[in-house]
Amino acid sequence: MTDTSKYKFNHTMLRVKDPQASVKFYKHLGMSLVNKFEFPDNKFDLYFLAYDSPKSVSKDNHWTDREGIIELTHNYGTENDPNYKPHNGNKEPQGFGHVCVSVDNIQAACKRLSDAGYRFQKKLEDGRMHHIAFALDPDDYWVEIIAMNPVDKTENVTETDPSTYRMNHTMMRVKDKDVSIKYYEDVFGMKLKRTSENKDAGFTLYFLGYGPASPQESANGVNPSADREGLLELTWNYGTEEKEGKVYHDGNSEPQGFGHICVSVDDLDAACKRFEEKGVNWKKRLTDGRMKNVAFILDPDGYWIEVIQNEKYKSAPGKY
Known part of the structure; x- marks a missing residue:
């Protein structure tokens, strides 16, 4: 069983050119780096920033048991590429x-x-x-x-x-x-x-x-x-x-910028079974690819919604 009242709007992913500059900016806004994942074989790193002071909503919570996280995705080499600039979603095409x-x-x-x-x-x-x-x-x-x-x-x-x-x-x-x-x-x-x-x-x-x-x-x-x-x-x-057809840009087709939003759930397998019963449009099922502990669903506008396990409720298989 899965209980949607335990779900959390965990994070929003943005691709960045220079992670040092971006992390510095969000830290200036009072955020803390609550987790970092490095994937050197795939040539990208993920930086998770959230409010983590004693006055914050979710002080010291596991990163999957929070809301309001910003995930910065850095693809190696972009910081040295003069032609690379993420698309901010407000210039055309909008989304x-x-x-x-x-x-x-x-x-x-x-x-x-x-x-x-x-x-x-x-x-x-x-x-x-x-x-x-x-x-x-x-x-x-x-x-x-x-x-x-x-x-x-x-x-x-x-x-x-x-x-x-x-x-x-x-x-x-x-x-x-x-x-x-x-x-x-x-x-x-x-x-x-x-x-x-x-x-x-x-x-x-x-x-x-x-x-x-x-x-x-x-x-x-x-x-x-x-x-x-x-x-x-x-x-x-x-x-x-x-209007006919798709109106807004999902951020993952070119030009890339925003990547996805993410919801953490109480029971990942049960939640994905429920999503299947709801007839969702999958971008990636749990069983697809090498990463068996994340799924991606497409919303009505084609935006990607990542689904992950909230570690507070259950140990997810493997490491995200």
Whole structure:
């Protein structure tokens, strides 16, 4: 048996050019390197970063028993290739949008990033939305910055504590919001936590995840789930559901960048049997290839969803 209430939205994978520069950036955002896997025979390494301070949600948890991890994939040699640049998903062809970090005092947090020499796609003062910013990591992936505290009360606060930050959500664009929401609810057991309509701009945001429901009212007047980790934000641009064929880029066909999201489960074999019964579209079954302890499923837009064993519940065969 498998219990979807024990599932976790474990990580989001991004390909990077220079792992030293990327790890340094995410550490500056308060994250810690909680695991690293080296595959010299296959010429790539994986770096797993998460919030791991005493103030974090999952301090000292096994890496498979967390939400809000960022996995950086480095293919050997890219750091010395002048022509290599990961695709950030916001330039054409679009698909993946961003990861998001929620912070204590957003003005001070953004200044700290700027003072360290990091760039912004959108600063707080840009545009109409003065409660969010978008930083750029070394590969130009967008990192949304949102506030956990009321924005109007932190304007004159000069201190920020990165150990309190959260890796709040990962955003992907979807063609048909009804199809995608039903899929993540029915197949992966996620729940719709919050909806944010932006009718004037022609899009709506849907936030799904595990765990308790998000409060309906917001502490900061903007985002009632800013203190959460491990949310999946689906962005639906009005009218895309009427288009023929595939609308969005999965990040794994060229040009590559974003790779996948990952859900950890209580019983990997039982979960995969349940997925089979649900009629999912497999990219890789457990029995395929050499790695018998990971599976990959394709969602309705073709995004890859990795499925792994949560070691808290059961020892997975072999080493991931």
